Amino acid sequence: MxxxxxxxxxxxxxxxxxxxxxxxxxxxxxxxxxxxxxxxxxxxxxxxxxxxxxxxxxxxxxxxxxxxxxxxxxxxxxxxxxxxxxxxxxxxxxxxxxxxxxxxxxxxxxxxxxxxxxxxxxxxxxxxxxxxxxxxxxxxxxxxxxxxxxxxxxLPIGAGPNVMSCDDAEAQEVIAEALYASTPTTSLDYSANCNAYKQALINKQNACVDTDGSIQAIIDTLFCNDDDGDGILSINEDLDEDGDPTNDNTDGDGFANYLDDDDDNDSLLTVNEDVNANGDVTDDDTDGDGVPNYLDNDDDGDGILTINEDANSDGDVTNDDTDGDGIPDYLDNN
Structure with a gap:
């Protein structure tokens, strides 16, 4: 010990x-x-x-x-x-x-x-x-x-904190890291396993003393949750796949995508761009341009930005259907 x-x-x-x-x-x-x-x-x-x-x-x-x-x-x-x-x-x-x-x-x-x-x-x-x-x-x-x-x-006399031994903390971290490393970011278990690994690192940091900051450096690279509540885990908003979602900002509004609930600034919250209603906003690409709607500020590719297809000016582009065909204008290029 x-x-x-x-x-x-x-x-x-x-x-x-x-x-x-x-x-x-x-x-x-x-x-x-x-x-x-x-x-x-x-x-x-x-x-x-x-x-x-x-x-x-x-x-x-x-x-x-x-x-x-x-x-x-x-x-x-x-x-x-x-x-x-x-x-x-x-x-x-x-x-x-x-x-x-x-x-x-x-x-x-x-x-x-x-x-x-x-x-x-x-x-x-x-x-x-x-x-x-x-x-x-x-x-x-x-x-x-x-x-x-x-x-x-x-410090109080006769009381003490619950401090894990360094050896126990290191053993816990090895197990948690192995489970985390084997879990794809698309898995439903990813968030729980990532958070378990992060907690194991915190326990190690507290028990063993992070003198050179190396443990904290690992903790800082872990994005375990959906920080902006848009239905996409923060780690999956790392569009350039450099391991750092903090430098991905599709709409250039000063907020990285993982902290931005409207990633393309088209007035539709990312979580509401799940057109096929399958719970995955990343596979919806109305105009077939290779850019999913939640990152595309012209969802139907008609040359009119989605945010400008609010014909009745009520702030909601989903209820505008100029030709009455049942398809809202922002998804209708005809």
Whole structure:
């Protein structure tokens, strides 16, 4: 079994006005939206599933860091991540790195990083750094923390997190990877097996310590779900087949296809371009041009963009049938 190494270090950080602060006693502080913020009370607890929770407050606002394990290493924040950060402001507005921004307000996703730099088993304390951006529940407000530090925060006595041994985590990962690698992306089991592999990697990351970031690098390549709910797994929206769906953007609207519910910007949601109603939008190609409708902004190839075939101007191209033949205009080139 591999054990955690205790790393002795002095925490030094810079804040506004160039003040250099060296921590000699427990502390939690950072910059909130560019302004110095310091907790006057703080504590560390473990929740019911063994996740470490570090909380600090200045009597008006509260920062909470939910860390998936007690192990030296980096813990990324953002949608779908195993760790997350929260903030409660003076108006009782809650912010979280698990909240999506309102697309009309901001399209930058929540993100951040918590790093555990020292786990002092002798004194039973934890130290590290953090930064993050988070959104309110409605996605209309945001808060940003930078240069965050937690130093020698006491851990509960007589309690501990559910930490898997490194050997067990590595064994679990080998099994999960084999199952994942043998599952085609078109299989109904792909999402479940991919997520199982991702969780096994997270367990390994927590138990073995991802010192060089190699485990996180693998995690970042896994697209297990249908992130935009358009009926196509994100991994299958990698049109150029380079293994990276983040650089595929058919309509050039600034949103990669795997995060865009209208991939061709023709006013029809991708999930609604399943003309033959077989549950697969990728095999519908009305004009036979080799481009499926969900990626084709002129579905019938008549030279008129689908979005412009809304004859009654009600915002719905599916109910316009100018010649009354039962085929909506956007699918009718006659």
């Amino acid at each position: 591999k054990k955690l190494f205790v790393i002795a270090l002095a925490f030094v950080t810079l804040f506004s006005c160039g003040d250099e602060i060296e921590f000699n006693s427990p502390a939690l502080q950072g910059k909130k939206d560019g302004n110095r913020w310091k907790a006057v009370v703080f504590r560390a607890t473990y929740n019911e599933v063994g996740k470490l929770v570090i909380t600090g407050g200045d009597n008006f606002e509260t920062v909470s860091l939910h860390i998936s394990a007690l192990a030296i290493g980096d813990y990324p924040l953002g949608i779908g991540k195993n760790s997350y950060a929260e903030f409660l402001d003076t108006q009782d507005i809650s912010y979280s790195t698990n909240n999506e921004p309102d697309p009309d307000f901001n399209f930058y996703p929540p993100n951040g990083l918590i790093t555990i730099s020292r786990y002092d088993t002798g004194n039973n304390t934890v130290s590290g750094e953090f930064y993050y951006s988070a959104y309110s529940n409605d996605g209309l407000k945001t808060v940003n923390f930078s240069e965050g530090v937690f130093f020698d925060i006491p």
